[in-house]
Amino acid sequence: xxxxxxxxxxxxxxxxxxxxxxxxxxxRLELRRxxxxxxxxxxxxxxxxxxxxxxxxxxxxxxxxxxxxxxxALVAFACPVAGAAAWMxxxxxxxxxxxxxxxxxRPRWARLLTTWAATTCWAMMGYLGCVAVLYGVTAQQAxxxxxxxxxxxxxxxxxxxxxALGFAAGTLxxxxxxxxxxxxxxxxxxxxxxxxxxxxxxYWQISPLVTGPWDIGPDAGVATFYPYLPDLSIAxxxxxxxxxxxxxxxxxxxxGPGGGWLRAAAATATAxxxxxxxxxxxLAGTGKLDAHGMIAIPALHxxxxxxxxxxxxxxxxxxxxxxxxxAYTSYLPAATAALAPVLNEIAGLPGAPARISQAAATYQxxxxxxxxxxxxxxxxxGTPPVLRLxxxxxxxxxxxxxxxLATALRASAGPAIVAGVTGDSPGASPAQHAxxxxxxxxxxxxxxxxxxxxMQPPTATGPLPIxxxxxxxxxxxxxxxxxxxxxxxxxxxxxxxxxxxAQLP
Amino acid sequence: xxxxxxxTVPTTAAPGRKAQLAWPPRAGIRLLRLHAASRRAPAxxxxxxxxxxxxxxxxxxxxxxxGALQLPLVFEAGAAAAIAVTTASPLGEPERLTGRxxxxxRLATALALTAxxxxxxxxxxxxxxxxxxxxxxxxxxxxxxxxGLLCAAALGGRLAWAGPTAYLVxxxxxxxxxxxxxxxxxxxxxxxxxxxxxxxxxxxxxVFTIGMAVITARGARDPAGE
Numbered sequence: 001x002x003x004x005x006x007x008x009x010x011x012x013x014x015x016x017x018x019x020x021x022x023x024x025x026x027x028r029l030e031l032r033r034x035x036x037x038x039x040x041x042x043x044x045x046x047x048x049x050x051x052x053x054x055x056x057x058x059x060x061x062x063x064x065x066x067x068x069x070x071x072x073a074l075v076a077f078a079c080p081v082a083g084a085a086a087w088m089x090x091x092x093x094x095x096x097x098x099x100x101x102x103x104x105x106r107p108r109w110a111r112l113l114t115t116w117a118a119t120t121c122w123a124m125m126g127y128l129g130c131v132a133v134l135y136g137v138t139a140q141q142a143x144x145x146x147x148x149x150x151x152x153x154x155x156x157x158x159x160x161x162x163x164a165l166g167f168a169a170g171t172l173x174x175x176x177x178x179x180x181x182x183x184x185x186x187x188x189x190x191x192x193x194x195x196x197x198x199x200x201x202x203y204w205q206i207s208p209l210v211t212g213p214w215d216i217g218p219d220a221g222v223a224t225f226y227p228y229l230p231d232l233s234i235a236x237x238x239x240x241x242x243x244x245x246x247x248x249x250x251x252x253x254x255x256g257p258g259g260g261w262l263r264a265a266a267a268t269a270t271a272x273x274x275x276x277x278x279x280x281x282x283l284a285g286t287g288k289l290d291a292h293g294m295i296a297i298p299a300l301h302x303x304x305x306x307x308x309x310x311x312x313x314x315x316x317x318x319x320x321x322x323x324x325x326x327a328y329t330s331y332l333p334a335a336t337a338a339l340a341p342v343l344n345e346i347a348g349l350p351g352a353p354a355r356i357s358q359a360a361a362t363y364q365x366x367x368x369x370x371x372x373x374x375x376x377x378x379x380x381x382g383t384p385p386v387l388r389l390x391x392x393x394x395x396x397x398x399x400x401x402x403x404x405l406a407t408a409l410r411a412s413a414g415p416a417i418v419a420g421v422t423g424d425s426p427g428a429s430p431a432q433h434a435x436x437x438x439x440x441x442x443x444x445x446x447x448x449x450x451x452x453x454x455m456q457p458p459t460a461t462g463p464l465p466i467x468x469x470x471x472x473x474x475x476x477x478x479x480x481x482x483x484x485x486x487x488x489x490x491x492x493x494x495x496x497x498x499x500x501x502a503q504l505p
Numbered sequence: 506x507x508x509x510x511x512x513t514v515p516t517t518a519a520p521g522r523k524a525q526l527a528w529p530p531r532a533g534i535r536l537l538r539l540h541a542a543s544r545r546a547p548a549x550x551x552x553x554x555x556x557x558x559x560x561x562x563x564x565x566x567x568x569x570x571x572g573a574l575q576l577p578l579v580f581e582a583g584a585a586a587a588i589a590v591t592t593a594s595p596l597g598e599p600e601r602l603t604g605r606x607x608x609x610x611r612l613a614t615a616l617a618l619t620a621x622x623x624x625x626x627x628x629x630x631x632x633x634x635x636x637x638x639x640x641x642x643x644x645x646x647x648x649x650x651x652x653g654l655l656c657a658a659a660l661g662g663r664l665a666w667a668g669p670t671a672y673l674v675x676x677x678x679x680x681x682x683x684x685x686x687x688x689x690x691x692x693x694x695x696x697x698x699x700x701x702x703x704x705x706x707x708x709x710x711x712v713f714t715i716g717m718a719v720i721t722a723r724g725a726r727d728p729a730g731e
Binding site for chain 1: 545548549552568569571572575576579582583586587589590593660662663664666667669670671673674675677678685686687
């Protein structure tokens with residue numbers, strides 16, 4: 001053994017192990033004495049109210065619950081995390097131990113990073129626990145699809161950034177007012193940043209509360225027929241990673257021992273962090289609403305995500321089957337019951353649809369934050385004909401209960417189905433108007449209702465002329481079998497406009 | 506020097522009746538000043554002023570309905586948190602044992618700061634479109650201050666900010682549910698109720714009264730070493 005071989009190789013290994021053991025011990029101590037642990041019940045309670053409660057009120061669709069969770073989780077954790085981090089950052093000054101810890105073997109940067117890491121660890125543990133509960137319950141209720149991890153990852157990336165900002169505030173301004181100030185400022189910045197969003201090309205979409213076009217609320221039609229676009233999520237995570245690194249780097253920059261290498265490393269980290277955050281903001285500004293209702297960022301976009309998701313529809317056992325995306329299985333009984341009266345009226349008629357099938361919506365950016373959603377493609381296609389429709393839940397608007405959805409579906413799709421079969425339209429013949437009105441009456445549908453997007457408009461928005469109304473009432477009074485038999489023989493002529501009111505039975 | 510030889514202060518320090526009458530108010534003011542300084546009341550007033558200025562500046566901007574409604578709440582929560590953290594005592598047990606006037610001082614400090622916050626925030630909204638108006642400010646501020654004081658009694662003065670800031674999130678969420686059902690209509694979430702709602706006002710007043718009573722009688726739960 002030579003002098004070169006033995007001691008020189010052994011000492012660094014021992015030193016490294018010792019450093020790691022000491023760092024782990026310090027982290028353990030910080031974890032045991034961290035204020036964030038005491039804030040977890042507060043954060044969990046807020047999560048229950050703002051994220052869990054809200055998500056559970058929505059239908060068991062992964063897209064709705066995951067996007068709702070991203071927003072709710074950040075709102076719930078912002079105040080406790082930023083406040084607790086500021087509280088921990090001001091600990092040395094608050095306890096008048098700054099001089100005492102300055103002379104310990106641990107350098108300032110190591111102490112600060114350990115305290116921040118412990119605070120972030122507690123926040124992350126609490127957050128992951130909350131997400132696990134919400135996703136676990138959703139997994140039991142959802143009928144199709146799987147968890148969306150991008151929204152969960154964005155919220156997770158936001159927590160270290162909030163923690164770093166609060167911690168920096170507490171370290172730099174150690175006062176009893178810093179913690180509440182940091183908590184309020186974090187909430188203010190988070191909640192009100194979205195007010196400045198105008199259109200899909202806004203830089204403010206970098207706000208982690210944004211999961212799609214702002215101001216349209218949760219939309220069940222997004223990320224069901226097409227994959228969830230991670231473009232905006234990637235930009236948001238990049239922003240938060242950059243912000244965290246920049247803040248921590250800036251915190252380690254000022255005075256204290258450590259030498260030039262530490263300053264250089266901290267300055268580099270700060271610059272890199274700022275660059276990443278700035279780039280992410282610029283990328284968010286290039287985003288635009290795509291046809292599937294999500295924000296696409298050209299530089300981050302993967303064309304694979306534009307392909308539709310393959311699925312086997314779930315269908316009812318009715319004469320004319322009603323088929324839905326399997327994610328909407330829970331709606332199938334209600335949708336079938338809502339459309340059954342009208343489907344019974346038209347079943348077996350020439351030209352009647354062989355199937356009613358749920359379709360994807362297409363989205364268009366309007367003025368400001370307004371967005372238009374409509375049926376993608378024709379309402380009737382294929383041989384035998386398939387009638388394609390949107391569920392009211394796929395349209396932009398407030399969330400619906402299952403019964404409200406069924407009522408809205410009957411009011412919008414029912415008249416459209418009748419109009420599609422009879423050829424009823426504003427320019428149709430009086431006989432077509434009368435037969436359509438009769439079928440609507442027989443099926444218990446409203447005589448006037450808003451048209452389903454992309455489908456044939458309703459027959460008449462005003463009252464029908466007296467002769468037409470009389471003919472419709474006469475036709476309705478027929479037994480269902482007689483009505484059906486007449487339609488089987490005369491529907492083609494009726495659609496061609498060759499039947500007069502007098503020829504109606 | 507023994508106890509027997511020690512000079513008796515009252516006989517030498519009270520030259521006349523006029524001086525005896527003048528002494529207690531001056532001492533009382535000094536006691537009040539020292540108590541306020543120990544609780545960082547001047548800094549709290551500065552924080553309240555900052556909240557009022559922040560609200561005034563924010564009101565200059567153009568906000569949508571939802572933003573305009575939650576804006577005052579954020580600053581009210583800030584002021585309430587500032588009041589709550591002033592309850593932390595740096596003296597702890599010795600002060601509790603010897604301070605005969607301590608409950609009155611606590612009450613006076615909390616009431617004075619609440620009144621200052623109400624005045625400052627109301628003044629900040631004067632001449633601008635303050636959603637909910639003065640009544641809303643008074644109700645929300647009183648309620649959140651009560652929550653902060655209760656938190657101070659339960660958690661300690663320096664962590665008392667957790668109450669108002671957590672309630673801020675609850676209040677903002679309550680406001681949001683008015684647009685996005687299911688709506689939360691309980692009067693205990695008073696920020697989500699209209700300014701003239703009696704139930705919400707009663708709930709906020711109740712919380713404020715209980716908070717004041719508890720903090721007056723018991724003070725904040727602060728360890729002496731803090």
